[in-house]
Amino acid sequence: MKLRVLIRLKPGILDVQGSAVQRALAGLGFGDVRELRVGKLIEIDLEAASAAVAQQRVDEMCRKLLANTILEDYTIEAIEAERLAPR
Amino acid sequence: MRFGVVVFPGTWSDCDFHYVISEVIRQPVKYVWHRDRNLADLDCVVLPGGFSYGDYLRAGAVAGKSPVVEALREFVANGGYVLGSCNGFQILCEAGMLPGVLMRNECLQYRCQSTNLLVENVETPFTRGLRAGQVLTMPISHGEGKYYADVPTLAALKARQGIVFRYATADGQVVKAANPNGSVENIAGVVNETGTVHGLMPHPERAAETAMGGTDGLLLFQSLLGTLVEDGTFLKR
Numbered sequence: 001m002k003l004r005v006l007i008r009l010k011p012g013i014l015d016v017q018g019s020a021v022q023r024a025l026a027g028l029g030f031g032d033v034r035e036l037r038v039g040k041l042i043e044i045d046l047e048a049a050s051a052a053v054a055q056q057r058v059d060e061m062c063r064k065l066l067a068n069t070i071l072e073d074y075t076i077e078a079i080e081a082e083r084l085a086p087r
Numbered sequence: 088m089r090f091g092v093v094v095f096p097g098t099w100s101d102c103d104f105h106y107v108i109s110e111v112i113r114q115p116v117k118y119v120w121h122r123d124r125n126l127a128d129l130d131c132v133v134l135p136g137g138f139s140y141g142d143y144l145r146a147g148a149v150a151g152k153s154p155v156v157e158a159l160r161e162f163v164a165n166g167g168y169v170l171g172s173c174n175g176f177q178i179l180c181e182a183g184m185l186p187g188v189l190m191r192n193e194c195l196q197y198r199c200q201s202t203n204l205l206v207e208n209v210e211t212p213f214t215r216g217l218r219a220g221q222v223l224t225m226p227i228s229h230g231e232g233k234y235y236a237d238v239p240t241l242a243a244l245k246a247r248q249g250i251v252f253r254y255a256t257a258d259g260q261v262v263k264a265a266n267p268n269g270s271v272e273n274i275a276g277v278v279n280e281t282g283t284v285h286g287l288m289p290h291p292e293r294a295a296e297t298a299m300g301g302t303d304g305l306l307l308f309q310s311l312l313g314t315l316v317e318d319g320t321f322l323k324r
Contacts, residue, residue: 013235016195016269065152068145068181070188070237 001047001054002079007040007067042066043079051078088312090116091129093175095139095150100173100292104135107295112308121150124158131168131311132159134175136228136290146189146231147174151181159184168212168311169284173229176276176286185277185286186244187236193269197230201300202267202289204275205255208248211282216310222259223252223303225289227267232288234270234277244277252276252287 009015015037022036044061048054058076067074092104101118108116119132121139126132139150150156156178159169163184171179179185192198206221208214217223236244244250252275256265266273268288276287291304 014193014269016191016193020195065148066144068148068188070240071190071235 001051002043002045003054003058004077004079005042005044005058005062005066005074006077007042007062007072007074009037009039009071010073013071054078088114088130089128090114091119091126091132092116093119093121093132093134093155095121095137095153097138097141098135098174099137100135100290101137103290103292104133104172107292107305107308108133111295111305112312114312119155121153121155124154126155126158126162126167129162129167131170132162134169134171134178135292136173136175139174139178142174142231145181147177147179147181150174150178151183156182156184163279163281163284166283170213170291170307170311171284171286172290172292173227173232173288176288177231179284179286184284185279186240186249187234187274187277189231189288190233190235191231192229192233192267194267197228198232198267199228200226200267202227202275203255203257203259203265204252204289205259205261206251207253208251208278210248211251211278211285212311213278213285213307214251214310216306216313220259222255222257223294223306224257224301225291225294225304227289228293229268229288232268232270234268234274234288236271241271247280249277249279250274251278251285252289 018037022033025033062074090108092101094101177189180188204223206217209217209219253261253273254266254275255261261273278285291307294301294304
C-alpha cells in the first residue's frame, strides 16, 4: 500500500525558507509570485490489510514522528497506481 | 551529584560537558549512549548540543523518540534533573517534555555568537544561585533556535513562570535587536512544571572557564549542586 504524506507549516506561521525562495525567484524575474511556502513530501510503502488500515497507520506515524503538530499540518493520500519515485 | 552526558550519533558538545563536569565542577560523570535505558545511578542527565541523527526530519525529532529519551520520562518522574542545551533543548521539545518547538532562525543564518540572557526565574534548581534580573553572557551556536509556542501554550508558560532566560541587551533590556533568532518574546530557555527539566539554546558548557571568555555558564551547574543537601532533599533558599 503506497501513501503520500504532505506536510505543511500551519497557516499564519512565518515560513522564512519560503520567503527566501520567493525573493530568489523575484531576482530571476518572477516578481509575480504572490506567496510561496515550502513543505515536505514523504512517500511510504507499507504492508496493510486495507486502505483504511494503511491510512490509520500513517496517521499514527504523522502524530508520533513525521509531523510536529505544533507547527505543521499534514495530509495523507493513497498513490496506489504510481511508483513511489521515478528511477 | 552523579551526571550522565547523553551521546547520540551526531552529538558534538558531549566532550565539552564531560570536561566541565569532571574537571571544572569536579563531579562524577559518565557518557550515556542513546540506546541506553538505565539511568538509575544518575542524578542529572545532560542532553548536549549537536545534530542528533543528522537532525533529519526536524531538529531533535528522531532523538526525541530514542530509547534514552523514553527512559528520561521515568527518570524525571522519579525526581531526576535534566539539562538540555541547544540540540538538547530541541530534543526535549520534540519529546514533549518541554512546551513549544524550535524552528529555523528567522534570519536564516546559522548564528554563532555571544548572547546576553536576562534571568527571569530563580526558583528552578538550575537558577537558584542567581538573582532575578541578572544578565548572564553565554554563546549560542545554532541554525534552528527560534522558539515558538502557540498563544495558549505561551500564556500557560508565563502563568507558571516557565520562562527562565530571555535574550536581552547587556543591561537587561528585552528588545528585538537583542534577539538573535526571532524567538517569540525573546525566549532563550524554559523549564517544565516541576522545574526539574530545563532547556536552553545557549551553551553553558562553553562559558565555564575564564579561558573560554566567561564563566557564567558555570552558575547553572553551581546552582544545581547547591540544590541537593546530604539527604537528597531540596535545599531551601
